[in-house]
Amino acid sequence: MYIFIISAEVLFWVFVVAGLIARYMYDLKKLGGLLLLCTPVIDILLLIAVFITVSSGMEITTATGLAACYLGITVAFGHRLIKWADVRFSYWFGKGPKPQRKYGAAHAKEERTTWLLHLLGWAIGNVLLLAIIVYVGDLQRTASLEGLMKTWAVVLAIDFIVSFSYTLAPKKNKA
Structure with missing residues:
Protein backbone atom coordinates (compact mmCIF):
# COMPACT_ATOMS: atom_id res chain seq x y z
CA MET A 1 0.00 0.00 0.00
CA TYR A 2 2.93 2.35 0.67
CA ILE A 3 3.89 2.00 -2.99
CA PHE A 4 0.37 3.02 -4.03
CA ILE A 5 0.50 6.10 -1.79
CA ILE A 6 3.95 7.16 -3.01
CA SER A 7 2.92 6.49 -6.61
CA ALA A 8 -0.23 8.58 -6.13
CA GLU A 9 1.79 11.49 -4.76
CA VAL A 10 4.35 11.25 -7.57
CA LEU A 11 1.64 10.99 -10.22
CA PHE A 12 -0.21 13.95 -8.73
CA TRP A 13 2.87 16.15 -9.18
CA VAL A 14 3.70 14.66 -12.59
CA PHE A 15 0.25 15.64 -13.87
CA VAL A 16 0.45 19.07 -12.23
CA VAL A 17 3.89 19.85 -13.66
CA ALA A 18 2.99 18.40 -17.08
CA GLY A 19 -0.17 20.46 -17.16
CA LEU A 20 1.67 23.63 -16.22
CA ILE A 21 4.46 22.98 -18.72
CA PRO A 40 -8.57 13.54 -9.18
CA VAL A 41 -8.36 10.30 -11.19
CA ILE A 42 -5.28 9.44 -9.15
CA ASP A 43 -7.33 9.73 -5.96
CA ILE A 44 -9.99 7.44 -7.41
CA LEU A 45 -7.36 4.82 -8.30
CA LEU A 46 -5.94 5.00 -4.77
CA LEU A 47 -9.46 4.64 -3.33
CA ILE A 48 -9.96 1.53 -5.49
CA ALA A 49 -6.66 0.10 -4.18
CA VAL A 50 -7.82 0.70 -0.60
CA PHE A 51 -11.17 -0.95 -1.31
CA ILE A 52 -9.46 -3.99 -2.85
CA THR A 53 -7.14 -4.26 0.16
CA VAL A 54 -9.99 -4.03 2.65
CA SER A 55 -12.48 -6.27 0.86
CA SER A 56 -10.00 -9.00 -0.08
CA GLY A 57 -9.18 -9.79 3.54
CA MET A 58 -5.61 -8.58 3.20
CA GLU A 59 -3.92 -7.23 6.30
CA ILE A 60 -5.04 -3.72 7.19
CA THR A 61 -1.96 -1.74 8.15
CA THR A 62 -1.06 1.83 8.91
CA ALA A 63 -0.42 2.19 5.17
CA THR A 64 -4.09 1.49 4.49
CA GLY A 65 -4.94 4.26 6.93
CA LEU A 66 -2.38 6.61 5.43
CA ALA A 67 -4.03 6.13 2.06
CA ALA A 68 -7.31 7.36 3.58
CA CYS A 69 -5.45 10.31 5.15
CA TYR A 70 -3.79 11.10 1.83
CA LEU A 71 -7.19 11.11 0.12
CA ARG A 80 -4.83 25.04 -3.49
CA LEU A 81 -1.60 23.17 -4.31
CA ILE A 82 -2.35 23.37 -8.02
CA LYS A 83 -3.12 27.09 -7.72
CA TRP A 84 0.13 27.64 -5.75
CA ALA A 85 2.14 25.88 -8.48
CA ASP A 86 0.21 27.70 -11.23
CA VAL A 87 1.10 31.13 -9.80
CA ARG A 88 4.79 30.22 -9.74
CA PHE A 89 4.82 28.71 -13.24
CA SER A 90 3.00 31.77 -14.52
CA TYR A 91 5.72 33.97 -13.03
CA TRP A 92 8.64 31.83 -14.20
CA PHE A 93 7.44 30.96 -17.70
CA GLY A 94 4.37 33.04 -18.52
CA LYS A 95 5.37 36.56 -17.52
CA GLY A 96 2.82 36.58 -14.71
CA PRO A 97 3.18 38.69 -11.57
CA LYS A 98 5.71 37.73 -8.92
CA PRO A 99 4.11 35.75 -6.08
CA GLN A 100 3.85 37.95 -3.01
CA ARG A 101 4.61 36.82 0.53
CA LYS A 102 2.04 37.67 3.15
CA TYR A 103 2.75 39.33 6.46
CA GLY A 104 0.80 40.59 9.44
CA ALA A 105 -2.96 40.12 9.45
CA ALA A 106 -3.00 38.73 5.88
CA HIS A 107 -0.50 36.00 6.84
CA ALA A 108 -2.45 35.21 10.02
CA LYS A 109 -5.64 34.84 7.98
CA GLU A 110 -3.82 32.59 5.51
CA GLU A 111 -2.59 30.37 8.38
CA ARG A 112 -6.11 30.11 9.83
CA THR A 113 -7.51 29.22 6.41
CA THR A 114 -4.84 26.58 5.96
CA TRP A 115 -5.72 25.08 9.34
CA LEU A 116 -9.40 24.99 8.35
CA LEU A 117 -8.41 23.09 5.20
CA HIS A 118 -6.39 20.73 7.39
CA LEU A 119 -9.52 20.25 9.51
CA LEU A 120 -11.51 19.46 6.35
CA GLY A 121 -8.87 16.96 5.21
CA TRP A 122 -8.84 15.42 8.70
CA ALA A 123 -12.64 15.09 8.65
CA ILE A 124 -12.68 13.49 5.19
CA GLY A 125 -9.81 11.16 6.09
CA ASN A 126 -11.45 10.16 9.35
CA VAL A 127 -14.78 9.48 7.62
CA LEU A 128 -12.89 7.15 5.28
CA LEU A 129 -11.09 5.52 8.21
CA LEU A 130 -14.36 5.04 10.09
CA ALA A 131 -15.98 3.63 6.94
CA ILE A 132 -13.18 1.06 6.69
CA ILE A 133 -13.52 0.18 10.40
CA VAL A 134 -17.30 -0.27 10.09
CA TYR A 135 -17.02 -2.17 6.79
CA VAL A 136 -14.44 -4.60 8.17
CA GLY A 137 -16.28 -4.97 11.47
CA ASP A 138 -13.26 -6.40 13.28
CA LEU A 139 -11.71 -3.98 15.79
CA GLN A 140 -8.63 -6.15 16.18
CA ARG A 141 -7.99 -6.07 12.44
CA THR A 142 -8.48 -2.29 12.26
CA ALA A 143 -6.62 -1.31 15.46
CA SER A 144 -3.88 0.45 13.48
CA LEU A 145 -6.50 2.73 11.92
CA GLU A 146 -7.76 3.85 15.32
CA GLY A 147 -4.18 4.62 16.38
CA LEU A 148 -3.70 6.66 13.23
CA MET A 149 -6.88 8.64 13.94
CA LYS A 150 -5.61 9.50 17.43
CA THR A 151 -2.18 10.52 16.13
CA TRP A 152 -3.72 12.71 13.43
CA ALA A 153 -5.94 14.40 16.03
CA VAL A 154 -2.79 15.35 17.99
CA VAL A 155 -1.13 16.68 14.82
CA LEU A 156 -4.28 18.69 14.04
CA ALA A 157 -4.25 20.18 17.56
CA ILE A 158 -0.57 21.16 17.24
CA ASP A 159 -1.28 22.68 13.83
CA PHE A 160 -4.14 24.66 15.40
CA ILE A 161 -1.81 26.12 18.04
CA VAL A 162 0.85 27.03 15.48
CA SER A 163 -1.60 28.40 12.90
CA PHE A 164 -3.60 30.52 15.32
CA SER A 165 -0.46 31.76 17.10
CA TYR A 166 0.08 34.08 14.10
CA THR A 167 -3.15 35.84 15.07
CA LEU A 168 -1.55 36.80 18.40
CA ALA A 169 1.98 37.29 17.08
CA PRO A 170 1.78 38.19 13.35
CA LYS A 171 4.66 37.43 11.03
CA LYS A 172 6.61 40.61 10.31
CA ASN A 173 8.26 41.66 7.08
CA LYS A 174 12.04 41.52 7.61
CA ALA A 175 12.59 44.22 5.03
Missing part, protein backbone atom coordinates in the same frame (compact mmCIF):
# COMPACT_ATOMS: atom_id res chain seq x y z
CA ALA A 22 1.88 22.45 -21.46
CA ARG A 23 0.07 25.63 -20.41
CA TYR A 24 3.01 28.01 -19.99
CA MET A 25 5.94 26.64 -21.99
CA TYR A 26 4.04 25.37 -25.03
CA ASP A 27 0.92 27.57 -24.85
CA LEU A 28 -1.32 24.48 -24.97
CA LYS A 29 -3.92 25.73 -22.50
CA LYS A 30 -6.55 23.05 -23.24
CA LEU A 31 -4.05 20.21 -22.91
CA GLY A 32 -2.68 21.78 -19.74
CA GLY A 33 -6.16 22.03 -18.29
CA LEU A 34 -6.91 18.42 -19.23
CA LEU A 35 -3.73 17.20 -17.54
CA LEU A 36 -4.60 19.16 -14.40
CA LEU A 37 -8.10 17.66 -14.44
CA CYS A 38 -6.53 14.19 -14.37
CA THR A 39 -5.28 14.68 -10.81
CA GLY A 72 -8.59 13.51 2.72
CA ILE A 73 -5.66 15.87 2.39
CA THR A 74 -5.64 15.85 -1.42
CA VAL A 75 -9.36 16.58 -1.54
CA ALA A 76 -8.91 19.47 0.92
CA PHE A 77 -5.63 20.88 -0.42
CA GLY A 78 -5.41 19.66 -4.03
CA HIS A 79 -6.91 22.73 -5.67
Whole structure:
Protein backbone atom coordinates (compact mmCIF):
# COMPACT_ATOMS: atom_id res chain seq x y z
CA MET A 1 0.00 0.00 0.00
CA TYR A 2 2.93 2.35 0.67
CA ILE A 3 3.89 2.00 -2.99
CA PHE A 4 0.37 3.02 -4.03
CA ILE A 5 0.50 6.10 -1.79
CA ILE A 6 3.95 7.16 -3.01
CA SER A 7 2.92 6.49 -6.61
CA ALA A 8 -0.23 8.58 -6.13
CA GLU A 9 1.79 11.49 -4.76
CA VAL A 10 4.35 11.25 -7.57
CA LEU A 11 1.64 10.99 -10.22
CA PHE A 12 -0.21 13.95 -8.73
CA TRP A 13 2.87 16.15 -9.18
CA VAL A 14 3.70 14.66 -12.59
CA PHE A 15 0.25 15.64 -13.87
CA VAL A 16 0.45 19.07 -12.23
CA VAL A 17 3.89 19.85 -13.66
CA ALA A 18 2.99 18.40 -17.08
CA GLY A 19 -0.17 20.46 -17.16
CA LEU A 20 1.67 23.63 -16.22
CA ILE A 21 4.46 22.98 -18.72
CA ALA A 22 1.88 22.45 -21.46
CA ARG A 23 0.07 25.63 -20.41
CA TYR A 24 3.01 28.01 -19.99
CA MET A 25 5.94 26.64 -21.99
CA TYR A 26 4.04 25.37 -25.03
CA ASP A 27 0.92 27.57 -24.85
CA LEU A 28 -1.32 24.48 -24.97
CA LYS A 29 -3.92 25.73 -22.50
CA LYS A 30 -6.55 23.05 -23.24
CA LEU A 31 -4.05 20.21 -22.91
CA GLY A 32 -2.68 21.78 -19.74
CA GLY A 33 -6.16 22.03 -18.29
CA LEU A 34 -6.91 18.42 -19.23
CA LEU A 35 -3.73 17.20 -17.54
CA LEU A 36 -4.60 19.16 -14.40
CA LEU A 37 -8.10 17.66 -14.44
CA CYS A 38 -6.53 14.19 -14.37
CA THR A 39 -5.28 14.68 -10.81
CA PRO A 40 -8.57 13.54 -9.18
CA VAL A 41 -8.36 10.30 -11.19
CA ILE A 42 -5.28 9.44 -9.15
CA ASP A 43 -7.33 9.73 -5.96
CA ILE A 44 -9.99 7.44 -7.41
CA LEU A 45 -7.36 4.82 -8.30
CA LEU A 46 -5.94 5.00 -4.77
CA LEU A 47 -9.46 4.64 -3.33
CA ILE A 48 -9.96 1.53 -5.49
CA ALA A 49 -6.66 0.10 -4.18
CA VAL A 50 -7.82 0.70 -0.60
CA PHE A 51 -11.17 -0.95 -1.31
CA ILE A 52 -9.46 -3.99 -2.85
CA THR A 53 -7.14 -4.26 0.16
CA VAL A 54 -9.99 -4.03 2.65
CA SER A 55 -12.48 -6.27 0.86
CA SER A 56 -10.00 -9.00 -0.08
CA GLY A 57 -9.18 -9.79 3.54
CA MET A 58 -5.61 -8.58 3.20
CA GLU A 59 -3.92 -7.23 6.30
CA ILE A 60 -5.04 -3.72 7.19
CA THR A 61 -1.96 -1.74 8.15
CA THR A 62 -1.06 1.83 8.91
CA ALA A 63 -0.42 2.19 5.17
CA THR A 64 -4.09 1.49 4.49
CA GLY A 65 -4.94 4.26 6.93
CA LEU A 66 -2.38 6.61 5.43
CA ALA A 67 -4.03 6.13 2.06
CA ALA A 68 -7.31 7.36 3.58
CA CYS A 69 -5.45 10.31 5.15
CA TYR A 70 -3.79 11.10 1.83
CA LEU A 71 -7.19 11.11 0.12
CA GLY A 72 -8.59 13.51 2.72
CA ILE A 73 -5.66 15.87 2.39
CA THR A 74 -5.64 15.85 -1.42
CA VAL A 75 -9.36 16.58 -1.54
CA ALA A 76 -8.91 19.47 0.92
CA PHE A 77 -5.63 20.88 -0.42
CA GLY A 78 -5.41 19.66 -4.03
CA HIS A 79 -6.91 22.73 -5.67
CA ARG A 80 -4.83 25.04 -3.49
CA LEU A 81 -1.60 23.17 -4.31
CA ILE A 82 -2.35 23.37 -8.02
CA LYS A 83 -3.12 27.09 -7.72
CA TRP A 84 0.13 27.64 -5.75
CA ALA A 85 2.14 25.88 -8.48
CA ASP A 86 0.21 27.70 -11.23
CA VAL A 87 1.10 31.13 -9.80
CA ARG A 88 4.79 30.22 -9.74
CA PHE A 89 4.82 28.71 -13.24
CA SER A 90 3.00 31.77 -14.52
CA TYR A 91 5.72 33.97 -13.03
CA TRP A 92 8.64 31.83 -14.20
CA PHE A 93 7.44 30.96 -17.70
CA GLY A 94 4.37 33.04 -18.52
CA LYS A 95 5.37 36.56 -17.52
CA GLY A 96 2.82 36.58 -14.71
CA PRO A 97 3.18 38.69 -11.57
CA LYS A 98 5.71 37.73 -8.92
CA PRO A 99 4.11 35.75 -6.08
CA GLN A 100 3.85 37.95 -3.01
CA ARG A 101 4.61 36.82 0.53
CA LYS A 102 2.04 37.67 3.15
CA TYR A 103 2.75 39.33 6.46
CA GLY A 104 0.80 40.59 9.44
CA ALA A 105 -2.96 40.12 9.45
CA ALA A 106 -3.00 38.73 5.88
CA HIS A 107 -0.50 36.00 6.84
CA ALA A 108 -2.45 35.21 10.02
CA LYS A 109 -5.64 34.84 7.98
CA GLU A 110 -3.82 32.59 5.51
CA GLU A 111 -2.59 30.37 8.38
CA ARG A 112 -6.11 30.11 9.83
CA THR A 113 -7.51 29.22 6.41
CA THR A 114 -4.84 26.58 5.96
CA TRP A 115 -5.72 25.08 9.34
CA LEU A 116 -9.40 24.99 8.35
CA LEU A 117 -8.41 23.09 5.20
CA HIS A 118 -6.39 20.73 7.39
CA LEU A 119 -9.52 20.25 9.51
CA LEU A 120 -11.51 19.46 6.35
CA GLY A 121 -8.87 16.96 5.21
CA TRP A 122 -8.84 15.42 8.70
CA ALA A 123 -12.64 15.09 8.65
CA ILE A 124 -12.68 13.49 5.19
CA GLY A 125 -9.81 11.16 6.09
CA ASN A 126 -11.45 10.16 9.35
CA VAL A 127 -14.78 9.48 7.62
CA LEU A 128 -12.89 7.15 5.28
CA LEU A 129 -11.09 5.52 8.21
CA LEU A 130 -14.36 5.04 10.09
CA ALA A 131 -15.98 3.63 6.94
CA ILE A 132 -13.18 1.06 6.69
CA ILE A 133 -13.52 0.18 10.40
CA VAL A 134 -17.30 -0.27 10.09
CA TYR A 135 -17.02 -2.17 6.79
CA VAL A 136 -14.44 -4.60 8.17
CA GLY A 137 -16.28 -4.97 11.47
CA ASP A 138 -13.26 -6.40 13.28
CA LEU A 139 -11.71 -3.98 15.79
CA GLN A 140 -8.63 -6.15 16.18
CA ARG A 141 -7.99 -6.07 12.44
CA THR A 142 -8.48 -2.29 12.26
CA ALA A 143 -6.62 -1.31 15.46
CA SER A 144 -3.88 0.45 13.48
CA LEU A 145 -6.50 2.73 11.92
CA GLU A 146 -7.76 3.85 15.32
CA GLY A 147 -4.18 4.62 16.38
CA LEU A 148 -3.70 6.66 13.23
CA MET A 149 -6.88 8.64 13.94
CA LYS A 150 -5.61 9.50 17.43
CA THR A 151 -2.18 10.52 16.13
CA TRP A 152 -3.72 12.71 13.43
CA ALA A 153 -5.94 14.40 16.03
CA VAL A 154 -2.79 15.35 17.99
CA VAL A 155 -1.13 16.68 14.82
CA LEU A 156 -4.28 18.69 14.04
CA ALA A 157 -4.25 20.18 17.56
CA ILE A 158 -0.57 21.16 17.24
CA ASP A 159 -1.28 22.68 13.83
CA PHE A 160 -4.14 24.66 15.40
CA ILE A 161 -1.81 26.12 18.04
CA VAL A 162 0.85 27.03 15.48
CA SER A 163 -1.60 28.40 12.90
CA PHE A 164 -3.60 30.52 15.32
CA SER A 165 -0.46 31.76 17.10
CA TYR A 166 0.08 34.08 14.10
CA THR A 167 -3.15 35.84 15.07
CA LEU A 168 -1.55 36.80 18.40
CA ALA A 169 1.98 37.29 17.08
CA PRO A 170 1.78 38.19 13.35
CA LYS A 171 4.66 37.43 11.03
CA LYS A 172 6.61 40.61 10.31
CA ASN A 173 8.26 41.66 7.08
CA LYS A 174 12.04 41.52 7.61
CA ALA A 175 12.59 44.22 5.03
